[in-house]
Each structure stands twice: as C-alpha cells, then as structure tokens.
Amino acid sequence: MRLKLVGLLIILSGLSACSTTEKPIKKSDNFSSSANALKNQATNAQSIYQLAVNREGADKIQLLYSARDSAISEKNWPLLERIGSDLELTASVDQTQNRLYIAYAQKQQNKNDQSLIILQSLDGQLTQPEHFAWHQFLTASIYASQNFPKKAAPYFFRASETSTKNNIDIPQLDQQLWDNLKQLSSYALERFNRGSVIQQGWVNLALYHQVYAGSGVELDQAINNWRRRYVGHPAGAVLPKQDENFVELAPLNIDRLVLLFPQSGPNERLGDALKAGALAALDKQNINEAIFIDENLSTADIAAKLDQINPDFVVGPLLKANIDKLTAAETLINIPTLHLNTFDGDTISLQHYYFALNPEHEVEQALEHFLAMGYQKPMLLAPENTNGQRLVDFFNQQWQRYSETKPQIGFYENNQDMPKTISSLLEVDQSKERIKTIKALFKQEVESETRSRSDIDVIYILGDAIETRLIKPYLDVNVSTFSERIPLYASSKSHSKQIDSTDKGDLDGLYFTELPWMLNSQITQHNLREQYNLLWPEQADISQRLFAMAYDAVLVINDIRQLSLMPGNKFSGLSGKLSVNSNGHLQRVLDWAQYTNRQIKSVQLKTQRPVPLFMQSASGVKTIN
Structure with missing residues (x-):
C-alpha cells in the first residue's frame, strides 16, 4: 500500500481514534508534566521509544503512544511493530486495536504471512465496528498487494459496508477497492x-x-x-x-502511424519480418498513413522525422539499446508508443507500453501448471549460459513463493555433457556403481537394472530445438522402468517449424508452450497462414515469431489504453492472449501443445494462480515438505 505521509498519518490516527474500548489513562498534573517533559527531550520516534523503555506505569504507556505516532509519521515500520509488541504486555491497552497496529506494521514490511496470522487470530474478537472495518480493510489490502483480486474483494466489500453503515472514515479504502475491481x-x-x-x-x-x-x-x-x-x-x-x-x-483515433524497425545493420532481417507482420495487420486497421523509419538512425535524425510527420502513435523500436537511447533523449515522451522489447528503467510516460516475446512468461505459465497439478519436485535442465541461468533463477525465485522444496537444477555445457548431467541428477550413476559393487561380490551372473531417483515428479527443459531432441532420448533411457513415466515439459524454444517439417525426432509425449501462430491447428486466420507460407516457405522460426508479434502490435494499439486500465481484459492475438500490467508491460499467455505419434496436438492443461506460502500457512493449508 503506497500512501503519502499525510495519508499514513490520517489512516493510523484514524485507527487510534476508532477505539471505544481502550481504557483511558488516568491523568494527573504530575503525570502530564513529567511525560511531556520527557517527550520534549526526544527528537524522533526512536528516542521517544528509548525514553519509554526506561519508564514505568502511565508515563511509559503515554510515551509509547507518542513513539507510535512518530513511528507512523517517519514510516519506521520495524519500530512500530516493536512498540506494538511492548504495548501487548500492558493490560490496560486495547489489545485488538494494538494487534491491528502490529499487523499493519508487518504488512508495510512485506511480512504478509505474519500479518495475516495476526488478523486471523482476531476473528471472533472484533466486537466494535471500527475494529471490524479496519481488520477487513487490512486483510483485503494484503491479498490485493499479492495480486489476488478475487480473494481480496469480499474483504473490501465488508470494509466498505461496515464503514458506510457506521460512518467510519478509512482513507484509501474506496480507491483501493475500485482498483481491485478493475483487476x-x-x-x-x-x-x-x-x-x-x-x-x-x-x-x-x-x-x-x-x-x-x-x-x-x-x-x-x-x-x-x-x-x-x-x-x-x-x-x-x-x-x-x-x-x-x-x-x-x-479506441484511439490513429490517423498517422510511425513504425520504428531496424532497416539497416545486422538486424535488418528481423526488421523485414516485423515489417511484413505490420503490413499484414494494417490491412485490418483504419489508418490512413503508416511510415517506416529505421530505428538505427541517430536520435537527432529520428526526432527530426517525427517532428515532420507528427504521428498519433509509434510502434517500436525493437532493440533495447535503441529504446534506451530514445528514452534518455526523451524523443518519444509526448507520443503514445508501444516499444517492442522490455525496458528496465523508469517509464518516462504513462503513454508508453512494452511488448516483448519474453521467455519468462512461459516459465511462469509452466510453473503455475506444475503447482496446479500438485507436482512437488521439479527438475530443470538448461544450457549453462546467461539465458539459461536467467530463466532458472526466475523459476527458482517464483517457485520459492509457493513451495518449501527446492527444484533440482542441471546445467549442461554442450551436447557431450548432457548424458553426464542427466545421469547425475537422476542418480543413475550411483545405481550403476551399486550394481557394479554387487556383481563383484558374486561369481555367477547377476540380473540387474538401473534405478533412477523416484522423487522427481516433473522435468522442465529450457533448451533449444536441437538440444531438446538430444535430451529427450537420454531421459527416456535413464528413467527407471520401475518408476512411472515422469511428465516432460519444454518452452517454445524447443519447437522449430523448420526442423519439424523434416524430423520431429523422438519427442513423443513432450508438452510445450508456443505462440498460436506457430501451431497451425490453433490459428483461426487460416488464409493468413496460407498466404504467409506461399510468400515465405523457408522463413526462420525467429522471423515467424516476429511477424506474429508485429501483427499483434499494430492491431492491439487501438485498445491498449483500455487494456491498461482493465487488467482483467485480454486481447487474443497470434502471439498469445495479451494483457497489460500496471507497469505498462504486455503479458502473454501461450497455447499448450504435445508431441503425439510424431504429430503436434493442441491440448488444454490445467493452470490456476497458485497460493503463496504465507497464505497457505495463515489459512492452515498444508505446505509441501
């Protein structure tokens, strides 16, 4: 929950004021003067708290209250939590209100599991409408911050109902509730x-x-x-x-569109693929003028052309270096723009959006499916390079949000290293050593068969098409015949229309994510695919994917503001189902397919948003051990 300082003071002071059960502290002239004198010696929340620690009785409580107010104004959430813990030891304090303070401080520190446990411990103790309204609001805020709008909604509704009925002011409630409904x-x-x-x-x-x-x-x-x-x-x-x-x-009224694609240099071929996709989409758009500009021109030249054209919208650039260059120069700051790559810096305009064929989208989609299926011990196989390490790190980071187990990771340096990596991960090499030892103990022939480890319940391959075709047979050979077949999954990198046209290899049973455009059975625009195949029968896979990306980019721009303000809405395109997150980045959900009898079949796999560990523990859901 992001709140300005004034908002924070109002919210937490409102929580203090709402209590009608807190026992008033008996005041006297001596008490007031001594507490105030001590308070005047302090300069911040920490110093007021130190004074309180060394006092007793009513003076201590009043100083703790003062320290609490100062901690809120200073956004010192660890100190606010500590003060709440100290007040918890005092019988004269309204403990329900105090525990709401602690839960709030924990939420601000992203200790969502601890905060939820406290909030749930208060169920049945919320006799005052003020306490109930704030309890529901804090619970809803936690769920909303974790991107669980459906789970947050009932709590928001109850907070709104109670605060309206009892005339309780909860700043930010209406706006947060509305933002949640838009999801x-x-x-x-x-x-x-x-x-x-x-x-x-x-x-x-x-x-x-x-x-x-x-x-x-x-x-x-x-x-x-x-x-x-x-x-x-x-x-x-x-x-x-x-x-x-x-x-x-x-819908945006776009009369003049500029497309910034690479038209020179080593990436000219990629620019040609983008241009073909954009031209195909322009046939379906009511845009009077589309102008292509080489994104590799100097910033000054691009700015001059844009001043002359005065476009209503820009699509591009593709290359991250050019996005960085134009962002630093603020060349596009006043023009609605859909960049065709990710951007790691701070967005300079709310009119700027980012669309990339990001492999992390596929990794997250696969992870959600694994958890929906109840898989507990995944094994990842990835090339030992920058991209492989990045995707494995991303999977690990996301997996730890939902499971206490650790995935098994195998990196291979090259094709020759694959058998050793797989054999070691599945512990087949250890099985072979045991067989060798047993055979040495007996003179007669001993019948034996290697066994692989049985705790691995799903394998995810992050290699390219050639690597996947080498890995799959190794897995088939090394998984013990005594075990159930381990489900195998891969990303779109494993699929190549070029290679599949002549050899699908031994990939039977492998599931993978892919752009709808690359799965002919999933494409409703059959005429478009037929025309594409006639014009470019030998196009590389990357060119086909960029064609689909540019096609979607031109078609989605009319509705992109609507998508950004309504994240629950999706645009069904050639590159997947597209939505826009709060940072202006387009998210993709791809299709699932499976190799079956040397053919590719589209499949529907179970996928749902997983429950984070902190919610599992707070709700009493059994976690994976």
Missing part, C-alpha cells in the same frame, strides 16, 4: 453481483465501465442511471476521477 473479469464481477446494496453498487459500477468502456455516451447514461439507483453510495467518491480516466478508454 477482475466481467465473469468474476457477475459472480460478486449479489449480497448487500453496497456490494452490488460497487460491482455494477465496475461492470458498466467494462461493458461501455468504448462508448462515452452509453457510459455516461449508465453512470447517470447508477447514480439514481445508488444514492449516497461510497463509490461516488471515485466517480469524478474515474470518469475522466474512462473517457480515454475510447
């Missing part, structure tokens, strides 16, 4: 369209904004109807600002 799909919203009038009012307002997002007139009519139906509803507080934002949701 939900229309289907999810419909399922929440029940219960109290407050809840239905919020849901219907969100549905109106989704249904009529592209029509300003219809949206205005719907909101006017909403106002008449839900007089005095708390959602009215978000309407003025949101109405202004949603005016911008109407």
Whole structure:
C-alpha cells in the first residue's frame, strides 16, 4: 500500500481514534508534566521509544503512544511493530486495536504471512465496528498487494459496508477497492453481483465501465442511471476521477502511424519480418498513413522525422539499446508508443507500453501448471549460459513463493555433457556403481537394472530445438522402468517449424508452450497462414515469431489504453492472449501443445494462480515438505 505521509498519518490516527474500548489513562498534573517533559527531550520516534523503555506505569504507556505516532509519521515500520509488541504486555491497552497496529506494521514490511496470522487470530474478537472495518480493510489490502483480486474483494466489500453503515472514515479504502475491481473479469464481477446494496453498487459500477468502456455516451447514461439507483453510495467518491480516466478508454483515433524497425545493420532481417507482420495487420486497421523509419538512425535524425510527420502513435523500436537511447533523449515522451522489447528503467510516460516475446512468461505459465497439478519436485535442465541461468533463477525465485522444496537444477555445457548431467541428477550413476559393487561380490551372473531417483515428479527443459531432441532420448533411457513415466515439459524454444517439417525426432509425449501462430491447428486466420507460407516457405522460426508479434502490435494499439486500465481484459492475438500490467508491460499467455505419434496436438492443461506460502500457512493449508 503506497500512501503519502499525510495519508499514513490520517489512516493510523484514524485507527487510534476508532477505539471505544481502550481504557483511558488516568491523568494527573504530575503525570502530564513529567511525560511531556520527557517527550520534549526526544527528537524522533526512536528516542521517544528509548525514553519509554526506561519508564514505568502511565508515563511509559503515554510515551509509547507518542513513539507510535512518530513511528507512523517517519514510516519506521520495524519500530512500530516493536512498540506494538511492548504495548501487548500492558493490560490496560486495547489489545485488538494494538494487534491491528502490529499487523499493519508487518504488512508495510512485506511480512504478509505474519500479518495475516495476526488478523486471523482476531476473528471472533472484533466486537466494535471500527475494529471490524479496519481488520477487513487490512486483510483485503494484503491479498490485493499479492495480486489476488478475487480473494481480496469480499474483504473490501465488508470494509466498505461496515464503514458506510457506521460512518467510519478509512482513507484509501474506496480507491483501493475500485482498483481491485478493475483487476477482475466481467465473469468474476457477475459472480460478486449479489449480497448487500453496497456490494452490488460497487460491482455494477465496475461492470458498466467494462461493458461501455468504448462508448462515452452509453457510459455516461449508465453512470447517470447508477447514480439514481445508488444514492449516497461510497463509490461516488471515485466517480469524478474515474470518469475522466474512462473517457480515454475510447479506441484511439490513429490517423498517422510511425513504425520504428531496424532497416539497416545486422538486424535488418528481423526488421523485414516485423515489417511484413505490420503490413499484414494494417490491412485490418483504419489508418490512413503508416511510415517506416529505421530505428538505427541517430536520435537527432529520428526526432527530426517525427517532428515532420507528427504521428498519433509509434510502434517500436525493437532493440533495447535503441529504446534506451530514445528514452534518455526523451524523443518519444509526448507520443503514445508501444516499444517492442522490455525496458528496465523508469517509464518516462504513462503513454508508453512494452511488448516483448519474453521467455519468462512461459516459465511462469509452466510453473503455475506444475503447482496446479500438485507436482512437488521439479527438475530443470538448461544450457549453462546467461539465458539459461536467467530463466532458472526466475523459476527458482517464483517457485520459492509457493513451495518449501527446492527444484533440482542441471546445467549442461554442450551436447557431450548432457548424458553426464542427466545421469547425475537422476542418480543413475550411483545405481550403476551399486550394481557394479554387487556383481563383484558374486561369481555367477547377476540380473540387474538401473534405478533412477523416484522423487522427481516433473522435468522442465529450457533448451533449444536441437538440444531438446538430444535430451529427450537420454531421459527416456535413464528413467527407471520401475518408476512411472515422469511428465516432460519444454518452452517454445524447443519447437522449430523448420526442423519439424523434416524430423520431429523422438519427442513423443513432450508438452510445450508456443505462440498460436506457430501451431497451425490453433490459428483461426487460416488464409493468413496460407498466404504467409506461399510468400515465405523457408522463413526462420525467429522471423515467424516476429511477424506474429508485429501483427499483434499494430492491431492491439487501438485498445491498449483500455487494456491498461482493465487488467482483467485480454486481447487474443497470434502471439498469445495479451494483457497489460500496471507497469505498462504486455503479458502473454501461450497455447499448450504435445508431441503425439510424431504429430503436434493442441491440448488444454490445467493452470490456476497458485497460493503463496504465507497464505497457505495463515489459512492452515498444508505446505509441501
């Protein structure tokens, strides 16, 4: 929860003021003067806290309260948590309120598991509406911060209902609730369209904004109807600002489009693939003028051309170095732009978006499937290079959010190193050594068969198409016949239309993620694929993927603002199902396919958002050991 200093003071002071059960501290002239005198000696929360530690009785409590207020204003969350723990030892303190303070301090430190445990421990003790409203709000904020909008929604609704009914002021509640609803799909919203009038009012307002997002007139009519139906509803507080934002949701009117692609140098071939995809998409767009500019020109030359053209939108550049260059010079700062790569710096404009064929999207999609299937011990095989290490690190980082087990990792330096890596990871080499020892003890022939380790329950290959075709047979040979077959998965790097056209190899049973464009059975635009194959029958895989990327980039720009303000919405394209996150980066969900009988078959695999460990422990869900 990001709050300005004033907002934080209001929120936490509101929590203090809401208590009606805290026993008042008996004041006397001596008490007031001594406590105030001590407080005046301190300069910050820490020094006030040190004074409190050395005092007793009422003076100590009052100093702890003062230290608590100062810790909030200074955003000193560890100290706020410590003060709450000290106050917990004092019988005269409202412990429900105090534990809400502790939970809040922990949440601000990203100790979400501990904060949830405290909040859940307060169930049944929330007799005061103020306590209940804040409890629900804090719980909802934690779930929302972890990107679980459906889980957060009921808590937000209850906080809104209670605060409205009892006239309790919770700053940021309305805005956070509204931001959370914007993460939900229309289907999810419909399922929440029940219960109290407050809840239905919020849901219907969100549905109106989704249904009529592209029509300003219809949206205005719907909101006017909403106002008449839900007089005095708390959602009215978000309407003025949101109405202004949603005016911008109407499809962009793009009359003049600039496409910044590499048209010279070593990446000219990639630029040609992008240009072909863009031209194919322009046939479906109502854009009067499209101008291609070489992104490898100097910044000054690009700026001069843009000044002359005055475009409504820019697609590109592709190369990260050129994105960095134009960002540093602020060449595109006033032009809506969809860059065709990731960007690691600070975005300089809310009109800038980033679209990359990012392999991390596939890794995350595979991980979510593994967890949905209940796999507990994955093994990853990756080349020992920068890209392989990056993807393994990403998988590890994400996996540790959801599981206490550690994946088995195998890096191979080259093709010759693969058998040794696989044999070692599966502990087949140890089995062979045991067989060799046993045979040495007996003179007669001993029947034997190697055994692989049985705890590995899924294998994920992060190699390219050639490497995958070498790895798969090694896995088939080294997995023990006494064990069940281990499911094998790979990324789109494992799939090559060029190689598959002549040799699919021994890949039977392998699952992989892939762009819909690369899976002919998943493409609804069959004519487009047929035309492409006629024009470029020998195109490299990277060129085909860039064609799909540019095609989607040109088609998605009309609706990109709507996607950015409604993250639950998706655009179905040749490169996958696209959505826009809060940082303006396009996320992709790819299709699943499987090699079956030397053919590729599209499949539907179970995938769902996993539950983080801190939620598992707080909810009593059994974690993996």
